Amino acid sequence: MKIKTQLIELCQRYADKRVLGYKNEIELIKESIENNDKVSNEEDDSGNSKLLDDLEKNMTYLHDANKMREQLKLVRPNLVSDVAVLGSLIKTDSMTFFIALSIGKVEIEDAEYYIISLASPLGQLLKHRKKGDQFKFNEKSYLVEEVL
Known part of the structure; x- marks a missing residue:
């Protein structure tokens, strides 16, 4: 199904962009830490402390983005199922x-398509x-018209 393939490609680009963004942010933070170490005195570690916190957060975000990529590998565009599962396109009213x-x-x-996680x-x-x-x-009723 063409549309499912397009949606998966869009998801792949989204996940790749997130991974790349976090990798770039991590590199910038590492450079900042190195530069701070070269010019700072030992009494002022608050800057590095903040940078280390940011580094840890971005490492967590990168890990989550990589998990997202792995999850995406489980999505099959040619999957045929009568019930909604990972990779299903569900048309409602x-x-x-x-x-x-x-x-x-x-x-x-x-x-318009709403790309959602199975865990949501x-x-x-x-x-x-x-x-x-x-x-x-959210107080709105839906009728499933088709599961692809």
Whole structure:
């Protein structure tokens, strides 16, 4: 299915961009720490302390972004299932969801798609739904019209 392949490619670009961004941020922080070590006196470690905190946060974010990439490898564009699972495209009476990563609303070929994680609250509601099922999310009712 062409649209699922496009959505997966979009997810891949998103995950790659996040990984690259965190790697670049980590390199900048490491350079700043090195520069601070060369010019600072021993009494003023507050700058390095903040940088080390930022480094730790970005290392965690990078780890999460890499996990996101790994999760994406499990998504199969040719998957055929009657129920909503990872990689499913779920068309409802008002929105179309793609279960892969938590990205949110995207537009492809003048159509809107909501890319959501299976672990998200909405992903959990959609899990194992099939054509004809109804569910409620944020006080709004949805009818599943198709699972691809």
